[in-house]
Amino acid sequence: MDAELITEKLSFQVKSFQESFEILSSSSSIIEMAKHFNRILRGSFFSTDISIFYKKNENSEWERLIVKAIESKKYFDEIKDEHYSKIYSIEDSTGLYTNIQLVDSSYLGVVLGKRIDGSSYSEIDKITFQIYLQMFDSAYQAFLSHKNEKNLIFSLNSRVSQLYSLIETGIEISKINLGDKLLKLGLSRAISLTNSSFGRVKISYKDGNVEELFYPSKIVSQDFIEANILSHKFIDYGNEYEFSLCEKESREGVIDFDETDDLLLSAIVRQVHAAIENERFHKEALENETMRRELAVASAIQKRILPEKLPNILGYDIAGINIPSKEVSGDYYNVFQLEDGRFALVVADVTGKGMPASLLVSTLDASLRSYLDFQIPLSIMALKMNSLIFKSSTADKFITFFIAILNPSNGELDIINAGHNPSLFLRNNGSIEKINAGGVAFGMFDMGLPFESQKLTIEKGERLFIFTDGIPEAMDKDENEYTDERMEKYFNDVKPVNSAQFISSIVADVKLHTKGETQSDDITAIYLIRKE
């Protein structure tokens, strides 16, 4: 070979070194590098059988990247450490092989088989082969840098994506009325953000029941291996919600969760907790608003039914009061003048509060007015009203009812007490009579149980006190009641000139007992004094 030809050949090879370096260093994997290197070597040496092997480190097994002749591995398998990078010849230089250590302590093994024309490799070929191997090492270094750079960009993008997803998840989760979707949404987002394989939300309800939600849905409890779990939990309204993530993924397999994963899961779990609370508060606010409107209507009904002013009864002094508690209850009182000149004094108490109680009071008032117009005996009226109230109310609703029909001319009282607090009758001799006669409260049974009326006569100076349990059961902050005894003593001891004074003074005494504590029940009463 003349000098000019050698120079041209070397010049060509130098040019191809640059191209080869670019091709090799821009490969996406070691396999791709090996494929390119195979072509480069074949083009340079016209070799027919080229085999390329790779091992990650000294202790790992050789991987066959390019293998044309299976037996080629044996050539460098036995090469000792000290002989790395040495070029070995096969059968009178009809083949070459070597084993080099790369920059990251991995190894590359290359076998150049026979050339197309069967000629031997020259010394210049061996040197060129060396240069190609060094070029491969440099390209491999560039490939690793490029790979690291790509990993860095990927990692940075991942962080940005995580932050974005966290913000988006927060917005999504905070939407009201997600219901069951909320937990699944939070779980799937946490799984995605932390590269977990799967996860679970375990809800331990305060009643002892346990519910589990999984993502992906085919996962079951047994898939959770304690060693690979990351968990966060919170308690809301007595129910415990535990979010668990399992098996953090990487391209190399399962790895441990890190601090970032812990922070991300914690953030999502806090968002879910806040959303559950908000949803509950929103629901409560709606319920409160509904209740507030209901109470406003109930209050309006009650105000319309209760008397603004009681009628004057010649020869008597009468006063009444109704102080509603914060929640509208079902206390009722009224005094009606009947067509025959008599008066009906009525006090009643409906069980329950709010709209249902108010409606029942309304029914009571309407039926009472109708029956009083007919002037039928009280015992029959009571039977009819009991039947009507029974049919108009639910099983848990009933009305305690007290009625006294007063004939003002002679002081005769015709009385029925249907399950109401015994009214107090203060005789001139200082004794107190408790008026119990009657029957069961209206609406409890509809079996035709009789109501027996009681007749009494109120004499001049005598007093009648009809009340609801809001007075004796008024409580102070320690839940001590005002009591029947204190009320009876007050009734006995305090005898003001007119009825209104008694009513206002006993209310003041009740307030003295409760010391400003919120009134838990309506206070309703009628006080009657015979003056002449």
Added chain:
Amino acid sequence: MVRNFELTSNLLKDVLVIKTEGYINNAGGEKILQEFENHFENGVTKVLIDIENSRVVNSIGISFLIEIIEKLNSKGGKLFFQNLDPSIEKTFTIMGLFQFAEKISTVDEIK
């Protein structure tokens, strides 16, 4: 672990259409790459991934998609996506996938 991930594929002319269902994670991504490589070796350079039935993807799953993009780029090919969930689309945008892949509405848009 390969759970809750399924894919179907078919060739529409010279376009490989891969339809995924489930979580695109390590296992899911690997399945997609495997399916792609089976056809890539036979010269397919246009790939459409329909992820209508995949609502969750993680970064390991994305790394497989990037690998597919790189391989297609080396042969002058292209990756297309169809039926992207908005949150996945945003993630892909941040991860830079749309620099080398295209979002399309129907397979007919691929020339």
